Amino acid sequence: MAAIRLEALTKTYATPRGDVRAVERVSLSVGDGQICVLLGPSGCGKTTTLRMINRLVTPSSGKVFIGGHDTDAADPVELRRTIGYVIQQIGLFPNMTVAGNIGVVPRLLGWSTERTRARAEELLAMLAMEPKDFIDRYPGELSGGQAQRVGVARALAADPPVLLMDEPFGALDPVNRETIQDEFLRMQHALKKTVIFVSHDIDEAVKLADSIAIFRSGRLEQYAEPDHLLAQPANEFVASFVGSDRTLKRLRLIRAADVMARASGNLDATAPTVRASEDLRRVATLFLEHGADSLACVDERGELVGYVTRAALAERLGSARR
Amino acid sequence: METLAFIVNNLPIIGERALEHLSIVGVAVGVAIITGVPTGIAISQSQRTADTVLYLGSIVMTIPSIALFGILIPILSKIGQGIGYLPAVIAAMLYAQLPIIRNTYTAIRNVDPALRSAAIGMGMSTAQRLARVELPIALPVIIAGVRVAVVINIGVTAIAAYIGAGGLGTFISRGISQTDVRQLVTGALALGLLAIAADYALLGLQRHLTPKGLRARRDA
Numbered sequence: 001m002a003a004i005r006l007e008a009l010t011k012t013y014a015t016p017r018g019d020v021r022a023v024e025r026v027s028l029s030v031g032d033g034q035i036c037v038l039l040g041p042s043g044c045g046k047t048t049t050l051r052m053i054n055r056l057v058t059p060s061s062g063k064v065f066i067g068g069h070d071t072d073a074a075d076p077v078e079l080r081r082t083i084g085y086v087i088q089q090i091g092l093f094p095n096m097t098v099a100g101n102i103g104v105v106p107r108l109l110g111w112s113t114e115r116t117r118a119r120a121e122e123l124l125a126m127l128a129m130e131p132k133d134f135i136d137r138y139p140g141e142l143s144g145g146q147a148q149r150v151g152v153a154r155a156l157a158a159d160p161p162v163l164l165m166d167e168p169f170g171a172l173d174p175v176n177r178e179t180i181q182d183e184f185l186r187m188q189h190a191l192k193k194t195v196i197f198v199s200h201d202i203d204e205a206v207k208l209a210d211s212i213a214i215f216r217s218g219r220l221e222q223y224a225e226p227d228h229l230l231a232q233p234a235n236e237f238v239a240s241f242v243g244s245d246r247t248l249k250r251l252r253l254i255r256a257a258d259v260m261a262r263a264s265g266n267l268d269a270t271a272p273t274v275r276a277s278e279d280l281r282r283v284a285t286l287f288l289e290h291g292a293d294s295l296a297c298v299d300e301r302g303e304l305v306g307y308v309t310r311a312a313l314a315e316r317l318g319s320a321r322r
Numbered sequence: 323m324e325t326l327a328f329i330v331n332n333l334p335i336i337g338e339r340a341l342e343h344l345s346i347v348g349v350a351v352g353v354a355i356i357t358g359v360p361t362g363i364a365i366s367q368s369q370r371t372a373d374t375v376l377y378l379g380s381i382v383m384t385i386p387s388i389a390l391f392g393i394l395i396p397i398l399s400k401i402g403q404g405i406g407y408l409p410a411v412i413a414a415m416l417y418a419q420l421p422i423i424r425n426t427y428t429a430i431r432n433v434d435p436a437l438r439s440a441a442i443g444m445g446m447s448t449a450q451r452l453a454r455v456e457l458p459i460a461l462p463v464i465i466a467g468v469r470v471a472v473v474i475n476i477g478v479t480a481i482a483a484y485i486g487a488g489g490l491g492t493f494i495s496r497g498i499s500q501t502d503v504r505q506l507v508t509g510a511l512a513l514g515l516l517a518i519a520a521d522y523a524l525l526g527l528q529r530h531l532t533p534k535g536l537r538a539r540r541d542a
Contacts, residue, residue: 056443081445091440095458095533104454105444138535154444164443 002067002161002194004036004053005029009062011048022048024218025062030211032067033192037205040215040241046198049215050164053196054083066162081105084155084193088167090147092139098124098150099135105158116157123153126187145176152184156191165197169204181207202242206230206249214238227253231317247317251280259283259316260297260306267304271296276305280317283308328504329511336490336512343489343516346407346482347475350414354471358419359464362426363452372427379420387413387478391485410487414478418471425467429460458533465528469521476517480509490516 011023023045030036038046051057053064055076064071071079092101102120103111111119121131127149139147148168155163169177185208188195199205205212206226214221214229214237222234230246230253233239243249257276267273272286273296286295287310294309329336365372385393394409403409433456441451483491493509496502529537 054443056439077445077447079445080443085440085443087436087440087443089434089436089439091434091436093437093441093455093459094535095455096535104446108445108450140535 003030003032003065004162004194004196005063005065006049006053007063007065009049009052009064010060011045011052011057012060021218023052026213026215026218026220027062028213028220028223030194030196032194034210035188035195035197035208036211036213037197037199037209038213038215039199039202039205040221041200043217044215045218046213046215047166050166050196050198053162054080054085054164081108081158082160082162084157084160084163086148086151086155086163086165086168088170090139090144090151090171092142092147092150092154094139097136097138098142101139101150102154102157104154105160109158111158119157120153123156124150127153128183144172145180148172148180149183152180156193161194163193163195165195167198167200170199170201177204184208203249206253214241216241226250250317251284254280254316256280256283256295256297256308257306259312260308261312262306263304265304267296267298267302273298274308275300280313283313287313325504325507329508332508336493336508339488339490339492340512340516342487343476343479343491343513344520346410346414346479346487346489347472347520350411350475350479351418351468351471353411353415354418354422355468358422358467359426361419362423362464363430363457365423366427366430376420376424376427379423382416383420387417387481388484390416391482395485405485405487407487409485410479410482410489413482414475417474417478421467421470421474422464423467425470426460426464429463430456432463433459459536462528462532462536465524465531469524469528472520472524473517476513476520480513 006026006028008025008027009023010021010025013020013022026045026049028036038049040046048057052059053066053071055071066083093104096104099117099120102123103116106116106119117135120135124131124134129146129149134142134146134150139150142150148171151168155165169180172180181204197205197208199208209226211223212226212229213223216237222229222238224232224234227250229238230242230250233242233246239246255276256274256278259280260276271294272290272292274282274286276297276299283295286292294307296304297306297308299305361375365375390413391409394412395404398404398409398412437455437459438451441455446454479487479489480491480494483489483495490509490512493505493512497504497506497509
């Protein structure tokens, strides 16, 4: 159990021009096994908020609870060993091999050499990197995408319940970023970590998040599920940050099955079909390409399970809008 | 030819002087490493202290060695060690401080802040971070500082012959006072060879102690 709760978390820095509030009374909670993305322009306090969770930054006031325990009470060094940490600059130690890097926290926790190595192999395999090809390489011999996979593996090494990720995929090229995001999601389905993920990319947030927290100059502007956030931005700032194409962004969040009217019977061979498990991006594409008013939905075996109409699509996308 | 004959006839004594020389340099640099590396690490935590310490180190470097021996004679005379081995070691040790402190300081400061951040974020204590991350990465630059210190010290110790510390400088001081070119050239040659050999040996050590991962990156 590792639900995270922030309570009126505040960080104030004293500067010659007076106190600056980097983070101001941020409260939110993230359920066990959920991904929460902290989203906002640079300098909005999202990274500071993240770093207060593992005490790299000491809060000026407010509390952080992990699994119901007040982190004030814990020794910061011990606390950090139970929290995976991934940063944008990756920060692999160049003097250690891939195995050495992944084994950092296990060694700090006193695991045996064999167990640490076995864990490194397991994690590399999970991240689609052939263990025997990579385990004895040095970070200088890895590509950016490979290095960040090792960065993620290192954070997961001691199986911490909580993972903090500070723009982990921000420095990767778009193709690599998509791939590693997909791998990360797949892994998250199996591992169910509680993840706090800092990003400035709304598309990444919509793709990964169970909940999104939008920050502006140290304040939490809105905290909601992605679909809700896109459908009902709380204010002008959130609306402009998520973009005028927010309806298009919602398409990926909704599956055809969610908007279809159930039906059964024989499939009309000429009608365009879509799988019920696919998201609305595919549905919208087919509507645009075929000019049809309805699509047949099929299951994995190709049997008809229902129909999606243009009207139903419009209603679903408009329904949550004020 | 005369010089060559002198060298061949005096090989055992040249060897003995070279060992004396090395013992002064070795002890001085050894002590300087023991004191200078921790000092360099300590001052890397605070810019102000660093500026002060490096400034003091630079001042020491500007004192001519012969003057430093002069200063040390009355002080060390109080314990009956005004001339000879001890003042030579102390002077050499003082000259070795700056290169070692400065290189340690620079090397630690130049460790990528992201690595420090990652190390702390993963739950390393300060000592673990230094031992496992910062020092291994800083080591090649620290040893480069030791190399500079050793070469400086071989020169300083040559002058220590004038305060009776022995070493290869004896050939030069005698060569000058007896206007004996053979001794003069022998001393100069031996000192040059010693400096080159020591520097080369330490270069090997530096390569050997450079973490493999850092070597790989440089080659790539």
